[in-house]
Amino acid sequence: MYGGKPSIDWYKDELRRTVENLHNHIFKYKRDEDGQFVFTLSEGKLAREFGLTTDRISGKRLQEVLQLCSEDIMTMYEKAYEGHVLEYESAMGERIFTTTLSPIVEQGRVVEVVGSSTEITERKRMERELQEAEELYRSLVEDTLVGVYIAYVNEHSFVYVNPRMAEMFGYTQEDMMRLGAVDLVVPEEREIVLKNQSRRCKGDRSPIRHQFHGLRSDGSIVHLEVLQKTTSYKGKPAVIGILQDITERKRAEEMVRKSELLSVIGQLAAGVAHEIRNPLTSLKGFLQLMYSQQQEKQQYFHIMVSELNRIEKIISEFLVLAKPQDIAFKERDVVPMLEHIIVLAETHAVMHNVRIVTRYEPDPPSVMCEENQLKQVFLNLLKNAIEAMPNGGEVHVGVRREGDTVVISFRDQGCGIPEDRLARLGEPFYTTKENGTGLGLMVSYRIIHNHGGTISVTSREQQGSTFEVRLPVG
Incomplete structure (x- = not known):
């Protein structure tokens, strides 16, 4: 200590302890008298793990210590000594490392190169899994049989539509990006779309499911069902939606409805015959009496009208059920x-x-x-x-x-x-x-x-x- 200040040796010891405890592998190399690259420093936890500490490899040639490295990597060490800052990745078994080489320049020439190696095995694994997940997601969205879209809550047009959605409406994906939801709905149902958009703008985050008639580019109509929910896309409130073409399903449901209706009509047939037969029998009887008792015919008119009204009521309600x-x-x-x-x-x-x-x-x-x-x-x-x-x-x-x-x-x-x-x-x-x-x-x-x-x-x-x-x- 000099005047209460740490000495140069203290700084050196502190720096050495710091380097030794780094998780990285910190090393330096230079040219010797024979023009060969030799290690001058090798510290850090990775250095100790692989037995490459300074006391073991100082003064040894790079080719001797890094004999398992490829020629391309050795070329990197040459270029770094020419003044280039370089970074490369290498593997040892299943472990992956990234190394940075930085030249030390004094009076315009490189006198030494300092290197730092860091293990990135876990990061690479996570990157690989993320890439696989992205590819899977992209495949699911791009190749799915349902339409998928993303739109910002406060903006008119879509920010993403998948190929299936573009196909549903007869547009290209590029054309779809210039459109909004309201453009793809028949005019008489656009009020519903605007109402849902208003709900989103007011902060309603509940899922919305509804059916609507979509308007294709050629003017034809397709029956669709949409399920949408609020999300966040690139830091902004957005809506993600899934569309399914239910035109064929609706046709099938209509066929089932008509089939059920025919079944109901079949059930009604026997009842109708019975219900109408009784009033008609009464009418027939009264008409026969009118023929035989002309003087009393007036008193039967009220009963006849009542029975006819009953027939009319049955037929009217029957037709409501049967009409398209x-x-x-x-x-x-x-x-x-x-x-x-x-x-x-x-x-x-x-x-x-x-x-x-x-x-x-x-x-x-x-x-x-x-x-x-x-x-x-x-x-x-x-x-x-x-x-x-x-x-x-x-x-x-x-x-x-x-x-x-x-x-x-x-x-x-x-x-x-x-x-x-x-x-x-x-x-x-x-x-x-x-x-x-x-x-x-x-x-x-x-x-x-x-x-x-x-x-x-x-x-x-x-x-x-x-x-x-x-x-x-x-």
Whole structure:
């Protein structure tokens, strides 16, 4: 120590200890009098592991110590001594190392080269696994049979589409990058896309699944289903989506629906024959009486008209079930629809001494539906609830949200439905009403099923019944 300051020897010892404890292999070499490269330093934990410490190899020639190295590597040592900074990788068995060679220049000439070797076996393994994972991911995305896209939440166009998605819409991948989701949807359904985009911009991260009609480059339409979720891409909020062409599936479902419809019509045939035969028999009998008793014919007209009306009602409801369903779903609020049918049913309620009470949750979500069909279901259920109370009472109509479902309920205070009869509700011509046909509820079940929803009923005798329609949120 000199004047309280560390000596040069102390600095040398400190530097030596530091180098010796490095995980690397730190070495130096220079030319000897014969022009051969010899080691002048070799320290670090790797040096000790391989027996290459300074005390063992100092003064030894590189060719002697590195005899297992290739000619290319020896050439690197030559070039480093010419003034070049070089880096190379080498392997010893299954272990991989990276070495950096840096010349030490004094007075314009290289007097020594310092080298540093670091083991990178684990890093190489991770890089290899990452590359394999990337190749697998790329193969899965690029060669998959479903469309895949990425789009930034706050931007219009896509940032990535896979080949399958471009093929679905009849564009090249390059052309697709100039388009946005709204450009690929038929005009009447673009409102749904804009609504979903608005949800994302407001921070909604919940997965979204819906079906839509895609617009191809040639103007043709393809039926698609999309599942999308929020993610992060290159540090920005983005949406990743998967599209599946369900055109063939929809055709198959339509064929199944028609097949089921034919089966239902077959079931109805026997019932229709029976239900129509009885009124016709009555009409026939009364007509025969009119021939024989002209003076009394006026009193039969009321009965004849009543029976004809019953035939007309059966046929009308039958046709609703059987006619083709070429409908377009649109986003609608259920409350205005309910208010509309309540107005229609108000007179019917007054005649039965029934008061209609409504209870709607604030701002209930909208649903994707065919409005007139849902109104038909609501009117049928409300009418049934009114007629279930011959002595009057209250019908409670409610709307609430349960998760991703909107629930519309109709609760009466009638005599209830026996448990053994609940399971048969919706069967053709099965009814709990004296003048019912059973077709109204059957048609309602079919309509709600086609909307992706359900109808459930709970009932207690002498306390009333509750019908609940559950529809997915639009």
